[in-house]
Amino acid sequence: MENQLVGLVAIVVLGVFAQWLAWLLRMPSILFLLALGILMGPYGGFIHPEEMLGKSYLPIVSIFVGIILFEGGMSLKWRELRENNRAILQLISFGMIITWILSALGARWILGFSLSMAFLLGAILVVSGPTVVAPMLHHIRPQGKTGSILKWEGIVIDPLGVLLMVLVYEVLLVGGFQESLSLLTITIIKTLLVGSLFGLLGALILIIGMANYFIPDHLESPMAIMVVLGILGASNWFQAESGLFSVTLMGIILANQKLIPIQRILEFKENLRVLLLSMLFILLTSALSINSLYQIQWDGLFFLVFLIFLVRPLAVYLSTLGSDLTWKEKHFLAFLAPRGIVAASVASIFALELSHKGFSEAHLLAPYVFLVIFGTVTIYGLLSPPFARFLGLSHPNPQGILFIGAHSVVRELAEILKEEKIPLLVADTNPYYIHKARINGIPGYLGNVLWEEALEEMDLSGLGKVLAFTANDEVNTLACMHFRDIFGRANVYQLSPEKERNQGEFNPNLQGRILFQEGLSLEKIRELKNQGYIFKKTHITDQFTYQDFQDQHQNQAIPLFLLDTKGNLQVISKDEKPDFEGKVVIALTPPAAKGKNEHEKEQEQEKEKS
Known part of the structure; x- marks a missing residue:
């Protein structure tokens, strides 16, 4: 009992510590989460999730992923889809199929997987990483349409990718495509139908409850979580793995309705998502087997390069043919597709279930998926910002x-x-x-x-x-x-x-x-302006120091901005002491400053002489 308590506490502490460390070093948090999870699990042997949680391990993972996808769905706006509908729809349909097929072929030829297991791995790798894409986009701030396209692709493709994984998984269990064709058709229809109905039902419950004041303000967020988990469980009960589709759709509906405010839910969900994401990555990575990690050889790195530099570009270029995207935008889209929590969680679930069913290659699924996650986050995280600046789509x-x-x-x-x-x-x-x-x-x-x-x-x-x-x-x-x-x-x-x-x-x-x-205040600035104060630029040098500048204006000049020789702008605030030397100061100066000071006259005379 005490060991379980220590293990659960360690998961929370390590997860939050990894997030803080990532913030401190300005690096993707997923890198530290993966590293700490592997260090404390397979190598250190301090955390054993399956022993701690028992049969609850997989359901807890599904609950965490469901809440994360619901929060992601609440960030999607129909306006973005209408403006970029063709590119988004092509990426989550044709692009997903191209990624699946090429990734499967790579797993077959490079990793030596059996054909069936290769197609399952390819299906797992079609999903993106919205929890990783969003921070990258926040850091890069790309111009044009690419930001909204990547956000939609990253979130919407996850439940669709899970549906594809379930279909391939069913084929794997049945033993062939011909034998399971009718089963696949029924599964697709039931998943979309059940997922849509329950997603709509969950959104309506919250909208009606909040619009009619049946839910008090302080219970909005707890009630939202209750409904999300209820919809996730009910949808999965009627149709396996349809719950993720339901909660994502529920989040999208809530984000685009105008009947109730959702700001409190959004704020709570965002904080909860960070905690759940941190715990989930520690859980999943610490559950990896040390023996399976040792089986990853150089072929894993070749497979990673194959995914980044061949599969993703081909998927983007082929699926966006005929769209109104510029070539620069297509190049940027082709170089940003990190994998994240959904790929990690589904790979862990399938690996565990298939291992119990006697599939010999199942134990390799999770290690190779985590290798892809770590590699894509590292490479895209390091190279995407400078690549966006090279394309002229971002400012450093x-x-x-x-x-x-x-x-x-x-x-x-x-x-x-x-x-x-x-x-x-x-x-x-x-x-x-x-x-x-x-x-x-x-x-x-x-x-x-x-x-x-x-x-x-x-x-x-x-x-x-x-x-x-x-x-x-x-x-x-x-x-x-x-x-x-x-x-x-x-x-x-x-x-x-x-x-x-x-x-x-x-x-x-x-x-x-x-x-x-x-x-x-603004009132004070207007009062000074009425007294004759003006905004003025002055170059501070060794010959004309900031003290000279203030003496020139009877110590009544109020500095507002500083510009250095590289064009960097500093906003002056009350909580810092700026360095004025060698910079241009923009200040609010008293009426006596209307004429040119002696230093400025000398500079102009020197320019005329030269």
Whole structure:
């Protein structure tokens, strides 16, 4: 009993520790999860999942995967499918079949698997890794359609891939294709029918319950989990392995309906997904056999190269023929297909069941799948970002700014930043403000940035920081909370709240970083502008130091931004002490600064002489 408790605690601790380590080192968490799982399981012998959980091991894995796929389904929007429906449908149909056949042939020729086992391994490897793809896309931020296409492919192909795996598994057990043709047809129809009915039923239960206030706010997330697990179990009871399709469809329906808010469910599910994903990878990898790991030879690496550099490109190029994708977009799609948790869990389940049924090659399924997972995540994680930049679909260190607000103060600041080639986007609900910005060549988004549709409609490529610049302190705080997960907590800023009327109203942990200096609200900036203050650029050098600059302005200049010689933009906030030497400072300067200072005149005279 105590050993089981220690083992379960170790799974949670190691999983969360791996996530933290990955965040600290800015690397994919799956690499550390796999490494720790193998170290503590096959090599260390400290964790034995099958002994700890017994017959509950496989059902627990299925429950974890179901919740993860439900959370993934809630991130899919019909708008993305309508805009890229042809490419997405081709990838999850023709692309899946091409991947399956080529992967099976590779397993047969390179790994020496029997034909039946090779086609099962090929079916397992058609699924992508949405839990890995999403962080990669978040890091790369590709331009154009590729991001939404990869997100849809990664999530939708998982339940379809599981259906394909079940069909191949059934053929394997029956012993031939001809004998099981009728069984396959019935299985496909029943899985799609049962999965669709239960997915719709689960979504309706939550929608009706929440829309009619039968579910209190504090029980929304627990009730959602209850319904997900109920639908998963009921669907699987009527038709084996249809539950994953049901919960994915349920998540997609909830994400696209307009009758109930789902923000609380989304936030809870996201945190739960991280915990479940961490535990699941530790469980699966620690259950591997040390003997099966030792049987992986150089042929495994050749198989990995075959999948990455031949199978995936051919699947993308052939399945997207006739689509409106550019060649650059096709190249990027062809070089991003990491495998993830679904492949790992299904491979572990099938390997265990087939081993019990006497299939001699079954014990090799999981090790080769985990090799593919580790290899694809490593190679795609390291090479996809620079490859996207090479294709011109991504920026390595986005310096652009998203301004929340487009009033005259923002437009004036944006004009100065535009001169320095800083990518910009201003967002406001005022049509006049957006019209004025667009006339001046500043991209503008007309709408509420807190709307769910806003993230889909705004082009955030090249943008790396958010500046909440409205007169409404509540809106500024909400905007920072909204964009924190996308841009990172260190890159969301807001103006200082009005202390006179908002003292103590805001939790500092919910706010963005305070822009410029404490007390510099929009009202204060406008007051200074009315006094004659102006925005001005000044180059700080060894001859004209920052102290000289402040002396020139009676120590009343307020620095706002810094630009270094490489074009990197630094937003000045109250919580840091910037280094001004050798940089261009953009500041709010008092009326005395309207004329050129002596240093600027000397620089101009030197230029004229030269």
